[in-house]
Amino acid sequence: MTQHFKIALPDGSVREVEAGTTPADVAAAIGPGLAKAALAARVNGEVRDLQRPFEGDSELALITSRDEADALELVRHDYAHILAEAVQNLFPGTQITFGPATDDGFYYDFAPTAERGPFTEEDLPVIEEEMRRIIAKDEKLVREVWTREQVRQFFIDQGEAFKAEWVMELPEGEPITMYRTGEWLDLCRGPHLASTGKLDAQAFKLTRVSGAYWRGDQNNAMLSRIYGTGWLNKKQLDAHLVRLEEAAKRDHRKIGREMDLFHLQEEAHGSVFWHPKGYRIWRELEAYMRRKMDGAGYREIKTPQLMDVRQWTQSGHWGKYAENMFAVPDIVPDVDEESGAAAPKVADDADWLAIKPMNCPAHVLVFKQGITSYRELPIRLGEMGCCHRNEPHGALHGLMRVRQFTQDDAHIFCTERQVVDEVRAFCRLADDVYKDFGFTYHVKLALRPDKRFGSDSDWDKAEQELRDAVAEAGMANADYGWEELPGEGAFYAPKLEWHLTDAIGRTWQVGTIQGDRVLPERLDATYIGEDGDKHRPVMLHRAIFGSYERFIGILIEHYAGKFPLWLAPVQAVVATIVSEADDYAREVAAKLTAAGLRVETDLRNEKINYKVREHSLAKIPNLIVIGKREAEERTVALRPLGADARQEVLGLDALVERLRAEALPPDMREGSPA
Structure with missing residues (x-):
């Protein structure tokens, strides 16, 4: 039947x-x-x-294709599969490893033959053509189910050592899927499209080649990774390539060099050398954030860089995060009795010290000093805290991923009844800050991971408190891109995340607030309640900028180096046309400086068109041009930065008042949120 x-x-x-x-x-x-x-x-x-x-x-x-997120992941997976087939067609003997879809495309890692050597950018056009030939054949992508031993033997017979090694780590006895296009086979969990012809042969592009270690381990073989971008149609691809071109122009490392903001070098790999102009941006941001935090009732503290490893063990970080921490033994001097020379020595009973990767345990220790009453809560402790994390060498990227960074960090200690109000207030504070920089954003809730501390009931309460706070702040809706992310919370707490959208549509996860009941328990933080007994506070971990380094990198790319006047390292340059105007130019610069503006003079014996071009490339917001007439009439010609900006002649006092008003930080302007 x-x-x-x-x-x-x-x-x-x-x-x-x-x-x-x-x-x-x-x-x-x-x-x-x-x-x-x-x-x-x-x-x-x-x-x-x-x-x-x-x-x-x-x-x-x-x-x-209307289900764009699912459809894009499918086609990118297929493009990676076809890339591997194309490479093996063109370069027999090349071994395949893995090739996943990514946020905007795909990649595949290969082990070329020793004779062939690593792939280069010059190989990409011929590989693209072979991929288009495979797509045009419209071959079916057929799913086959094999045993682990069948798969292993197949790859051994094919000389595919990497795949043969990997398959033995898959669970024994479970069926394994292979996908076939014609005579070509690859180990893959799928799914795939029905045939190669379902792809648009004009909607992908191979973009670059890099090295990658097998399974991400630098002790393993070096592979060649080929990256590509793939889309549903050519229109989407063309739009993406335009975004990439714009992103390249905005690269914070390139603009940082051009504007003399910072540099990086091997002697301090993963840390930033801030130049005067770059550190001016930092200082303005720091002052702005201090005003915001002072206005919101935070009290600023400063905590040690080094703490005993036993403290990190008690907090749980050493067990969960040790591989990302820097630790050193307590060094004592070893003094030679005859010469008096001293050399460092590790004592036999030396304690180990860890450089802090985050500020939270130290803030608990500050909270624990003395006896705290429920009447004092909430207590909001903030710190511009410098932290160090041992990020992998290959993961470091300009200002965006560093080993030394400073956070606009704070922790709120409160009762359970205060949690929703405190989180709601933070939502509104973050909203004010991001709007001051011209960002729109989405709010997401990252929920409990599989490996975590704390009871299910505590996680239930913590997750619901964050939901309630966002709802009360009016942000739990489509306008704010509200979304819940299962399994993406921290090991100690769920968290709200703010994902900013920049000027060219890219998103950046920056701000966060986390509702933590674990750390107060592990570090024995208490307050005295109305009943006279000890109670655990809830600890809210929060940041808005995240790290100053990364936020400045994002701002550089968001503004393409054309900072709003209050953040610009140099707010105006006074440039002369003739040397007879030099004295008046110095007077103009002095008056602007006295008004609190950051001003430089350009009195060089160069043509004014040369000066205009040079300072425009340096992204100076205002060029103040002074010639013989301006000096005689005590006026200036103001040229704001921008292709559409028009020159305007102003009296000196009017110029000072205008620029002083325009240079006010957004939180200090009339009508700004308190």
């Missing part, structure tokens, strides 16, 4: 089908248009190939 399954569709209808029926069959039964548009299927919540038969009663949703 033929077995039948019930297939529930999104419109509420139910179709009865025979065993062996596939989602592709259901799509064809609904209509030829849907059959052509369908890319994959979501069966009981799992994305699957269209040709994979149903295994029982199921809920079915067909995925088309």
Whole structure:
């Protein structure tokens, strides 16, 4: 007797089908248009190939290009698969490893033959052409189920040592999927599109080549990684390439060099050398954030860089985070009795000290000094805290990923009844800050991970408190991109995340607030309640900028170096046309400086067009041009930065008042939030 399954569709209808029926069959039964548009299927919540038969009663949703997130991940996965096939077609003997989809494309890691050597950028055009040939063949992508031993033996026979090694780490006895296009096979969990022809051959581009260690371990073999970007159609690809071109122009490392803001060098790999102009931006941001925190009732503290490892063990960080921490033994001097010379020595009973990767345990220790009453809560402790994390060498990236960084960090110690009010207030504070920099943002809630401290009941309360606070702040809706992220919380607390959108549409996760009941318990933080007994406070970890280094990097790229006047390292340059105007130029500069503006003079014997071009490239917000007439009439010609800006002649007093008003930080202007 033929077995039948019930297939529930999104419109509420139910179709009865025979065993062996596939989602592709259901799509064809609904209509030829849907059959052509369908890319994959979501069966009981799992994305699957269209040709994979149903295994029982199921809920079915067909995925088309309208389901952009799912569709993009599928096509990028397929582009990676076809990249591997193309490389092996062109360069026999090349071994394949892994090739995942990424946020904007895909990559694949290869082990070229010793004779061939690593791949280079010059190889990319010929590989692209081979990929287009494979797409044009419209070969089916066929899912096959093998045993682990069959897969291992296949790769051994093919000389694929990396795949043969990897497959033995998959669970024994579980079926393994292989995907075939023609005669070519790859180990892959899928899903894939029905055939290579479902891809747009003009909607991808190979972008670069780099080195990568097998399984990310520098002790393993070096591989060649080929990156690509892949989209649903050429229009999307072209738009992405324009964004990449714009992003390259905005690269904070490039602009940082051009504007003389900072530099990086091997002697302090992962740390930043701030130049005077770059540190001026830092100082303005720091002053701005201090005003914001002072206005919100935070008290600033300063805590040690080094603390005993035993403290980090008690807090739980040493067990969860030790590989990312720098630790040193307590060094004592070893003095030679005859010469008196001293050399460092590790004592036999030396304590180990760790450089702090975060500020939270130290803030608990400050909170614990003395006896705290419930009447004193909430207590908001803030610190511009310098931290160190042992990030992998290959992960470091300009200002965006460093080993030494400073946070606008703070911790709020409060009662359970105060949590929602405190988080809601933080939401509004963060909103004020991000709007001052011209950012829009999305708010996301990162929920409990599998490996965590604390009871389920504490996690239930902490997650719900964050939901309630965001709802009361009016941000738990589509306008703020509200989304919950299962499994992405910290090991000690769920967290709200602020994802900023910059001027060219990129997103950056920056601000966060976390509701923590674990650390107060582990470090025995208490307050005296109304009942006279000791109680645990809830500890809210929060930051708005995140790290100053990264936030400045984001700002450089957001503004493309054209900072608003209050943040610009140099706010104006006074440039002369003739030497007879030099004395008046110095007077103008002195008056602007006395008004609190950051001003330089350019009295060089150069043509004014040369000066204008040079200072425009340096992204000086205002060029104040002075010639013989301006000196005689005690006026200036003001040229704001920008292609559309128009020159304006002003009296000296009017110039000073205008620039002084424009240079006020946004929080100090009339009508700004308190």
